[in-house]
Amino acid sequence: MKPISQLLQFKAVQNGLFFGLLIFATLIFLWLVQDFIAPVFWAVVFGIVFYPLFRKWQRVLRWKWAASVLTILTILIVVFVPLYFIGSLVVKESITFAQYLSAHQDELVTQANLLISYIPDVGVSQEALVEKLTGFAETAVNWLSGQALAIGQGTFSFVVKFLLMLYVLFFIFRDGSRLGETLMRVLPLGDDRERELYRRFCSITRAIFKGTLVIALIQGAIGGTLFWIAGTEGVVLWAVVMAILSVIPAIGPGIIWMPAGLFLLFTGDVFGGLVLLIGGFFVLSTIDNLLRPILVGHDTKMPDVLILLSTLGGLSLFGIAGFIVGPVIAGFFLAMWAMFAHDYEHELETLG
Secondary structure (H helix, E strand, O other), rough: OOOOOHHHHHHHHHHHHHHHHHHHHHHHHHHOOHHHHHHHHHHHHHHHHHHHHHHHHHHHOOOHHHHHHHHHHEEEEEEHHHHHHHHHHHHHHHHHHHHHHHHHHHHHHHHHHHHOOOOOOOOOOOHHHHHHHHHHHHHHHHHHHHHHHHHHOOHHHHHHHHHHHHHOOOOOOOOHHHHHHHHHHOOOOOOOOOOOHHHHHHHHHHHHHHHHHHHHHHHHHHHHHHHHHOOOOOOOOHHHHHHHHHOOOOOOHHHHHHHHHHHHHOOOHHHHHHHHHHHHHHHHHHHHHHHHHHHHHHHOOOOOOHHHHHHHHHHHHHHHHHHHHHHHHHHHHHHHEEEEEEEEOHHHHHOO
16 A cells, blocks of 8 residues: 555646646637637627626527527627728728828928927927827827728628627627536635626626726717817817727827817917817816716726726737726736735734
8 A cells, every 4th residue: 555645746746737737728728719819808898798688688588599699789780880880981081181191291390390389398309299290190090090991891800800709799698607607616716706706807897898988989979079160170080089098097088189279279270279178178078087987986996096007007918908908907906805805804913
């Protein structure tokens, strides 16, 4: 009979090998599907956000597959059909604006020099600053045009990933509860911790998505209206840009309306400049400061500064998906520390 120490040693080697293979298999699988993680992520997000709608359809139809199909059709009609038409308009206006920049480059440089002359000398030449600003504008317009082109014209890669997202979304709706139970059974964290993490993940995802979407729609619509009143070209383009930038708390559309207002003001269009500046300060900024704590901060139970930092970090690392990924990671961080403080409260009080 083998000594107990040898059996324990063999068991440790066996467990180490098994968990090593488990981690290796997980990493190699993630590497295999890395190009398709984004559509799966968005399928999970839409599944969480629209799951209550799926439950309503299920109560009417009773068949999960039929409720899944109707929920996806509803999402397509409400979300993606408008995005398609808006994307087409943005493509047209982006091309028009790029052509305008090219045709009026000398005039714009002269006006930019006039505007910069009012700025105190900070050790940067006017020519270099104008060159940077012009390059930034062209890069921003080209990027936005490329993103909108993928939506408006449907590139092959975009179509494949979009269809994959809908396919995964169907199974999330149909089998979501069973998949959740399987995941909870596999994870060795304890049912209470797993339920708390799941609740936290869902609440943050819903709050960030719905809150950010509502704020983006409102600020984009009002910002576009201000540009229309000011008499500028490319109203839809700037409305979409401001809606996208609104995902950044505290900063948002100010990146657009403030320089645009100052540019119009110092180049002779006093009415247009005042419309953008007054509307931006007293309407757009107020909406962000008023609605974001209500729609986002209240449900996520995270400080505004943490939402700002996590959103900026998420956008930097993950692109447009980062406006959800960043706050979710921050929420997961807070949830884990809250669990630690709760589970080890006695040890922290006696030994800490």
